[in-house]
Amino acid sequence: MRQTAITPVVLGLIGLGARSGYDIKSGVDNSARFFWAGSYGQIYPELRRLEAEGLIRGEDSPTGARGRRVYELTDAGRKWLVDWLAGPNTTIEYRDESLLRLFFADALPREDALGLLEVRRRGHKEYLEILRAIETRAGDDPDFMNLVLRWGIEFNEWGVEWCETHLRRLRRSKPA
Amino acid sequence: MRQTAITPVVLGLIGLGARSGYDIKSGVDNSARFFWAGSYGQIYPELRRLEAEGLIRGEDSPTGARGRRVYELTDAGRKWLVDWLAGPNTTIEYRDESLLRLFFADALPREDALGLLEVRRRGHKEYLEILRAIETRAGDDPDFMNLVLRWGIEFNEWGVEWCETHLRRLRRSKPA
């Protein structure tokens, strides 16, 4: 079965109870966007494809005059998902402009370079607030979904500390 | 000035002493690939474009019969780089298939789900070895380049510990 980046997301979220394409997009935006993105331009065509291949079953379920199509996993779909979960990890793509700036920071006066570390620290703090807000209203999510949210929170906490540690170290090693 | 993802990489690496397109590709692969990727298909067209726009200056410098063109920053190029360093951080894209699997791990029997955490832990360990090997031969790199390498190493160390901590916690909370 042909797959793209959105395939496991669609099947996984339907497996966790998402019903419409809109649900899936919300799930991505509210829970997964910090480690896996997805757009309508991927989701809707993928839903039609997966239904045609028999991995999901769709049914029209309008709300009044507003169209709505809901989906659930077929046995084949659930099997695909479980097989995928056992597969090898391949994709890890990380693109972090703040690290890229830090990488070239030797081109700046020292104080400006240290300023980049402060900016990075602030970025982690801001992200932390977003994730903590999500955590507050995620009480009854499945265990491992919560675990990944914890990862996001603890990673950003670590990131704040990392910036502070190295700021202290660099300020100590070469005072103005 | 129009820019893509490769623009600051090309200018930054030339600023750090890279001379040819091949040098830049090597720099990306050996030092930056864990947080910013780049391919020949981007680099060579970008070098021509940046030369045409006057941010770099190119000169033919063949080795025997083998063609080679080397570049250096112009004043305009250095200025662009410094301005970019001071700009706002925008891009942070993180795509981690291992986290995505963990996110959906509630679809698996508990022991298999914990197995995903073990796989993740191993992934961090392997990456750690690669980065430590780079660190060994990076003694005289510029300070902030080394700092980013440290980030990679310390992040993966943190990642190993994170997996171990939560494995312990989850094994304790629900013994078979």
Place this chain on the structure above:
DNA sequence: TAGTGCATGTAATGCGTTACATGATTTC
């Protein structure tokens, strides 16, 4: 002399995002 590293480049392909279009329903 075989293998690795140096060196430049392009074409095709696939992919994902962005922006747009449209409209109903619920909530304040």
Place this chain on the structure above:
DNA sequence: GAAATCATGTAACGCATTACATGCACTA
């Protein structure tokens, strides 16, 4: 009555990767 949310979908665009093509130079 306004604003937010629910809901579906496509077209254009830009971008990056992949694969391919080519060949010299150095080193073991």
